[in-house]
Amino acid sequence: MSGPRAVGIDVGGTRIKAVLMTGSGDVLEATVRPTPARPGPELGTIAGELRAELEAATGHSADALAVVVPGLFEDRAGIARWSANLGWRDLALTELLAGSLDIPVASGHDVRAGLLAEHRFGAAREVDDVLFLPLGTGIASAHMTGGVVTAGSPWTGEVGHVVIRPDGRECGCGARGCLEAEASAAALGRIWSEVEGEPRDAEDLAVAVRAGDDRAKGVWSEAVDALALVLSPAVAAAGTRLVLLGGGLALAGDLLADPLHRALSARLPGRSELSVRVAELGDRAGALGAACLALDLLTEVES
Amino acid sequence: MSGPRAVGIDVGGTRIKAVLMTGSGDVLEATVRPTPARPGPELGTIAGELRAELEAATGHSADALAVVVPGLFEDRAGIARWSANLGWRDLALTELLAGSLDIPVASGHDVRAGLLAEHRFGAAREVDDVLFLPLGTGIASAHMTGGVVTAGSPWTGEVGHVVIRPDGRECGCGARGCLEAEASAAALGRIWSEVEGEPRDAEDLAVAVRAGDDRAKGVWSEAVDALALVLSPAVAAAGTRLVLLGGGLALAGDLLADPLHRALSARLPGRSELSVRVAELGDRAGALGAACLALDLLTEVES
Missing domain, CATH: 3.30.420.40 (ATPase, nucleotide binding domain)
Structure with a gap:
C-alpha cells in the first residue's frame, strides 16, 4: 500500500x-x-x-x-x-x-x-467540459472546462435560485419561482403531494410517470422544461459537452436524462455533441x- | 521603445x-x-x-x-x-x-x-469574474473566471443560438426564437422597422426609446427580458460579478445597462454584488x- x-x-x-x-x-x-x-x-x-x-x-x-x-x-x-x-x-x-x-x-x-471526483473516477472520466447538476433538496451546479473545475464569485453554481417563473412557487430563499422551488427533488415531492392529496416524494412521482399516469407525466415534463430553460444558456456559454445529473432525482435515470436531453437539444439547435448522463458516485x-x-x-x- | x-x-x-x-x-x-x-x-x-x-x-x-x-x-x-x-x-x-x-x-x-483585452486595458480591469456579451449583428459571449478566460467545446459562447421562444422569430441559423433573432442589434433594427413600416436600425430604436415612444419602449423591454432570461443562468452557473456589454447595441449605454441590471437582479435574488457595465475598447x-x-x-x- x-x-x-x-x-x-x-x-x-x-x-x-x-x-x-x-x-x-x-x-x-x-x-x-x-x-x-x-x-x-x-x-x-x-x-x-x-x-x-x-x-x-x-x-x-x-x-x-x-x-x-x-x-x-x-x-x-x-x-x-x-x-x-x-x-x-x-x-x-x-x-x-x-x-x-x-x-x-x-x-x-x-x-x-x-x-472533480466524477471526472477522475466516475461518469465524466472521458469528458473535460462538464456541467454537474445534483438535484436533491436543493439544486446547485459546477462547471468544468478543459478539465479544470472553474469558480468565480462565492455565488458560483447557485442555479437553484435563478427565477424562472416570477409568479411561481415560493422558494425557501424568500423569492418566488426559483428553479429549486419548481424542479428540485424536494419540490417535485411537494408538487406531487398536492396533486395526490397525500404525502408523496419525488420517487413516488417517478413511479407514477413510469406507470403512465398523465398527471404525473405533466408534472415531470414541466420540471424537465424548467431544467432545460436554466441549463441551456449555461451549457451554451461554457461550451459544455456533458450534462451530468446527480442527487436523489438522478436515481430516476433515463426517465430524467432522456427527456432532458431532448429538451436541451430543442433549445440548442445543432449541438449534436451534447450528452446527458447520470452520475456514478452517488x-x-x-x-x-x-x-x-x-x-x-x-x-x-x-x- | x-x-x-x-x-x-x-x-x-x-x-x-x-x-x-x-x-x-x-x-x-x-x-x-x-x-x-x-x-x-x-x-x-x-x-x-x-x-x-x-x-x-x-x-x-x-x-x-x-x-x-x-x-x-x-x-x-x-x-x-x-x-x-x-x-x-x-x-x-x-x-x-x-x-x-x-x-x-x-x-x-x-x-x-x-x-482578455477589456480585462487588461478596458472596462473589466478590476474584475476577475466577467461575462462579456457583444451585441451586434450576432450575439456571442465569453466567460472569465478567476482572471482566466475559459473555453470548453468549440460551441463555447454561442448564447445567440439559445432558443428562448420556440414559436419566435426566424433566425439565420434555421431555428426559431433564438436570442439572436430576438435581441441582437440587427434583430432590433428589423423589429423596429416592422413597427415603423420603414427601414430603421437599432440606433433609431434607442433614439425613440429615449424620446419616450411607448411602442419603442415595449420593443426595448422585450429585448432586455430576453437577454436577462439567457444571461441569468450563465451568470449563476459561472459566478459572474460583472456583465460587460459590447458591440453596436452597447452604444446605447445606460439605456441598456440599467434595465438589464434590474432584470438580472429580479432573476437572481440576493446578488447585490453583480454589476452591468458597457465595454470601453469598442x-x-x-x-x-x-x-x-x-x-x-x-x-x-x-x-
Whole structure:
C-alpha cells in the first residue's frame, strides 16, 4: 500500500461523510456521523476525530485532508461565506483545519468537489467540459472546462435560485419561482403531494410517470422544461459537452436524462455533441472529491 | 521603445482590423482592410502583409502575431471549426500562420480575445469574474473566471443560438426564437422597422426609446427580458460579478445597462454584488485581444 492517502470529508445538512482514499481512488474505509446543529469552529475537532477513526480502522495514516461544504464558498481563500442550512457566515475553513491538524489541509465546495471526483473516477472520466447538476433538496451546479473545475464569485453554481417563473412557487430563499422551488427533488415531492392529496416524494412521482399516469407525466415534463430553460444558456456559454445529473432525482435515470436531453437539444439547435448522463458516485461524490482536493495538495508540494 | 511588441489581427465578416501593440497596451499603429470573400489559406499571406505594413509605418518590428476569428473555434488546437459568415470549416489557423511567418504565432476566438483585452486595458480591469456579451449583428459571449478566460467545446459562447421562444422569430441559423433573432442589434433594427413600416436600425430604436415612444419602449423591454432570461443562468452557473456589454447595441449605454441590471437582479435574488457595465475598447477589442494572445506567447517562452 504505497502512494499517498487522503481523508475527504463532506459536511451535509444532516450527515457528515468521510472517506480514506488512495491516489487511485480506492476507498480504504468510509464513515458517517450526524451533522451537529450549526457547526462552526468545532469542524476542526470533528475532522481530527474522523481522521483518527479512519486511520485506526485501516492501520494506514492519512497524508492530507480536505473538507467540503455546501452554500456560498470562496475557493481561493478557503472561506465558507454562507450556508442557509448550516448557519455559518464567513467561516475561514482552511485556516481552521490548519490550526487543528498536522498534515496539509484544504477546503472546498461540495458540488465542485463532486464534479472533480466524477471526472477522475466516475461518469465524466472521458469528458473535460462538464456541467454537474445534483438535484436533491436543493439544486446547485459546477462547471468544468478543459478539465479544470472553474469558480468565480462565492455565488458560483447557485442555479437553484435563478427565477424562472416570477409568479411561481415560493422558494425557501424568500423569492418566488426559483428553479429549486419548481424542479428540485424536494419540490417535485411537494408538487406531487398536492396533486395526490397525500404525502408523496419525488420517487413516488417517478413511479407514477413510469406507470403512465398523465398527471404525473405533466408534472415531470414541466420540471424537465424548467431544467432545460436554466441549463441551456449555461451549457451554451461554457461550451459544455456533458450534462451530468446527480442527487436523489438522478436515481430516476433515463426517465430524467432522456427527456432532458431532448429538451436541451430543442433549445440548442445543432449541438449534436451534447450528452446527458447520470452520475456514478452517488452521495459519496462530495467526500471522494474532497479527498481529491487533499491529494492534489501533495502533488503541488512535490512539483 | 523597449519591451516586446505584437501584431493583433481580428478577422470580421466585413473588415479585418490589425494593430501593432506594446506590452503595456499602447497601440503604435492600426490598419483596416476589407475581408475577402470566403477567406481561407490566404489568411497567412494577409497576416504577413498586415505585419509588414504596421512595421513599415512605425519603424518597429513585431515579436509575435495572433489572429482571432468569429464562429466555432477550438482554442487548444488553434482550429477555426466553423463560421457561417466566413465560410470555413476546420481551418488549422495556428498551423497556417506558423507556415507563413517567422515569429511566434497564435490564434483564437474574437469574443474571448476581446474579453482578455477589456480585462487588461478596458472596462473589466478590476474584475476577475466577467461575462462579456457583444451585441451586434450576432450575439456571442465569453466567460472569465478567476482572471482566466475559459473555453470548453468549440460551441463555447454561442448564447445567440439559445432558443428562448420556440414559436419566435426566424433566425439565420434555421431555428426559431433564438436570442439572436430576438435581441441582437440587427434583430432590433428589423423589429423596429416592422413597427415603423420603414427601414430603421437599432440606433433609431434607442433614439425613440429615449424620446419616450411607448411602442419603442415595449420593443426595448422585450429585448432586455430576453437577454436577462439567457444571461441569468450563465451568470449563476459561472459566478459572474460583472456583465460587460459590447458591440453596436452597447452604444446605447445606460439605456441598456440599467434595465438589464434590474432584470438580472429580479432573476437572481440576493446578488447585490453583480454589476452591468458597457465595454470601453469598442470594435478594437478583438484586435487588442489578439495582440494580448501574441504577447502571452513571449511570456510563456521566457518562463
